[in-house]
Amino acid sequence: MHAIWPEANLRWPPGQTATTTHGYRRPSTDYGKAEPMGAPEAEHFKYLVERNDYRAIASELVRLEIERGVISISELGADPEAAVAGSPELDLEYETNLTQGCSVYGFYRYRDGQPSVILIHPSLTAERDNFTIVHEYGHHVQRHHRDWVDVRYSLPAARGDKVEERVADAFASTVLIPEDALPTGINTLSARTLATLHSQVRASRSAVANRVVEVASSERDCAVVVCDEEGRVIFARATGDDVFTPARGIVQPGLATLFQSAASAGGHVIGDLAEGLRALSGWIQTDLSADVALDFSGAYAFVVLRPTQVFGREQSWAMREHECVSPACGADFVVDSSVQICGKCRDPKCPECSTCSCEPAAETFCTACFIALSVAEQSGQVQHVCD
Numbered sequence: 001m002h003a004i005w006p007e008a009n010l011r012w013p014p015g016q017t018a019t020t021t022h023g024y025r026r027p028s029t030d031y032g033k034a035e036p037m038g039a040p041e042a043e044h045f046k047y048l049v050e051r052n053d054y055r056a057i058a059s060e061l062v063r064l065e066i067e068r069g070v071i072s073i074s075e076l077g078a079d080p081e082a083a084v085a086g087s088p089e090l091d092l093e094y095e096t097n098l099t100q101g102c103s104v105y106g107f108y109r110y111r112d113g114q115p116s117v118i119l120i121h122p123s124l125t126a127e128r129d130n131f132t133i134v135h136e137y138g139h140h141v142q143r144h145h146r147d148w149v150d151v152r153y154s155l156p157a158a159r160g161d162k163v164e165e166r167v168a169d170a171f172a173s174t175v176l177i178p179e180d181a182l183p184t185g186i187n188t189l190s191a192r193t194l195a196t197l198h199s200q201v202r203a204s205r206s207a208v209a210n211r212v213v214e215v216a217s218s219e220r221d222c223a224v225v226v227c228d229e230e231g232r233v234i235f236a237r238a239t240g241d242d243v244f245t246p247a248r249g250i251v252q253p254g255l256a257t258l259f260q261s262a263a264s265a266g267g268h269v270i271g272d273l274a275e276g277l278r279a280l281s282g283w284i285q286t287d288l289s290a291d292v293a294l295d296f297s298g299a300y301a302f303v304v305l306r307p308t309q310v311f312g313r314e315q316s317w318a319m320r321e322h323e324c325v326s327p328a329c330g331a332d333f334v335v336d337s338s339v340q341i342c343g344k345c346r347d348p349k350c351p352e353c354s355t356c357s358c359e360p361a362a363e364t365f366c367t368a369c370f371i372a373l374s375v376a377e378q379s380g381q382v383q384h385v386c387d
């Protein structure tokens with residue numbers, strides 16, 4: 001069987017290729033002699049690796065791959081499955097039992113003398129499969145340009161693998177969300193722009209948001225968030241320091257409120273983030289405005305968060321206060337790092353009685369006389385006596 005990256009194949013794809021009878025390109029035999037190391041292209045790649053500029057490496061590989069002319073890059077972006085299925089260099093296979101491979105749900109296996117294989121573990125969404133297919137093609141492309149192969153394999157193994165993964169990711173987002181589909185101009189980073197772009201390309205909401213944040217570096221500081229209708233953060237990335245990046249998986253009640261407003265206002269709303277933006281530390285960033293646009297499914301929203309103040313923007317923060325949901329306790333407390341957050345309901349657990357939103361308050365009422373028990377009585381510190 002073939003190893004994933006057989007050592008013998010590392011230097012396989014040279015610049016010069018010859019076409020075999022079945023249209024599959026083979027290496028020329030004088031690979032390594034035609035152009036010495038230190039060619040301008042390799043020097044450029046080295047420079048980009050030092051800067052961790054995976055985006056620029058991917059763009060360069062896209063350019064070189066267009067020159068190589070074996071696949072239409074725009075077709076790869078528009079219909080990845082069809083483009084790869086039509087490539088004589090590759091076999092596309094679906095596999096439901098993947099145990100190893102990439103950070104995405106796929107796998108690339110180089111094969112010598114016959115088409116290489118892209119294995120896809122089908123996910124629930126077509127966008128994810130598209131990203132996976134183009135990501136795997138991003139591994140394929142990294143075997144086919146000699147200057148890149150030389151630079152990539154001059155790196156220590158672990159670093160080389162990591163760089164290759166990042167470049168494959170960058171390649172996928174560059175191909176799926178092409179330059180000319182991106183909004184131009186400095187003031188165009190809006191929730192609607194993101195929603196529109198998402199409806200035009202075959203990439204996930206997160207991939208679209210991430211790509212736009214990367215190209216919008218000149219934009220006034222903001223955070224781009226993708227959330228669901230409960231306000232749960234699916235993706236978040238800030239462009240600068242003015243707005244912090246909220247953690248994924250955490251429910252932001254302020255976003256849930258604006259999601260509802262947007263839903264009843266035809267899909268778009270701009271408003272103050274009244275509840276602020278919650279950090280895991282328990283603090284909330286305040287004085288933020290949110291530009292919210294639902295995606296075409298209506299189940300998710302793109303959000304652009306900005307400070308309300310245009311000038312003299314310093315982050316405003318407040319401690320989050322919470323009232324215990326147990327009627328027998330009702331303690332007011334500040335949600336700081338000493339307070340436990342319930343893994344189920346994501347509400348803070350009361351430091352007095354440990355009640356959160358999902359647990360029925362245990363023994364709140366006496367089962368004999370139905371009188372509400374005091375906290376002391378609930379905890380057993382004081383013996384309850386029936387009336």
Ligand SMILES: [Zn+2]
Nearest residue numbers: 102103165168
């Ligand atoms: Zn990968």
Ligand SMILES: [Zn+2]
Nearest residue numbers: 324329350353
């Ligand atoms: Zn309590």
Ligand SMILES: [Zn+2]
Nearest residue numbers: 342345356358
């Ligand atoms: Zn709970």
Ligand SMILES: [Zn+2]
Nearest residue numbers: 366368369386
């Ligand atoms: Zn009683």
